[in-house]
Amino acid sequence: MRIGRKQIMLDTSWQELANCLGVDPDLFFPERGASTREAKEVCKGCVVRDHCLEYALANGEKFGIWGGMSERERRRIRRSRSVARQAQPGVAASIETA
Numbered sequence: 349m350r351i352g353r354k355q356i357m358l359d360t361s362w363q364e365l366a367n368c369l370g371v372d373p374d375l376f377f378p379e380r381g382a383s384t385r386e387a388k389e390v391c392k393g394c395v396v397r398d399h400c401l402e403y404a405l406a407n408g409e410k411f412g413i414w415g416g417m418s419e420r421e422r423r424r425i426r427r428s429r430s431v432a433r434q435a436q437p438g439v440a441a442s443i444e445t446a
């Protein structure tokens with residue numbers, strides 16, 4: 349079964365399996381220019397990393413480390429997906445309605 353965009357936006361059950369449970373949230377929202385290395389280390393072995401990243405992308409999370417990626421890295425993914433959707437409009441339509 350394919351997971352639709354709405355399901356990703358609403359489902360937060362994956363958070364129960366997160367590596368960052370109990371870790372200081374400030375680690376994942378570093379000051380501008382501060383290191384993201386420690387947060388990314390926590391994310392490295394996280395079993396819900398992909399889900400976390402897709403959740404952040406679907407919800408337009410602009411700040412913090414999600415799925416082991418910074419805001420800048422997530423922006424890059426959003427841009428490349430947008431380019432891919434424009435190149436294949438039929439695929440984009442099926443993604444938007446899933």
Ligand code: SF4
Binds near residue numbers: 369416
């Ligand atoms: S990928 Fe990182 S931020 Fe996301 S749930 Fe796992 S540990 Fe937490």
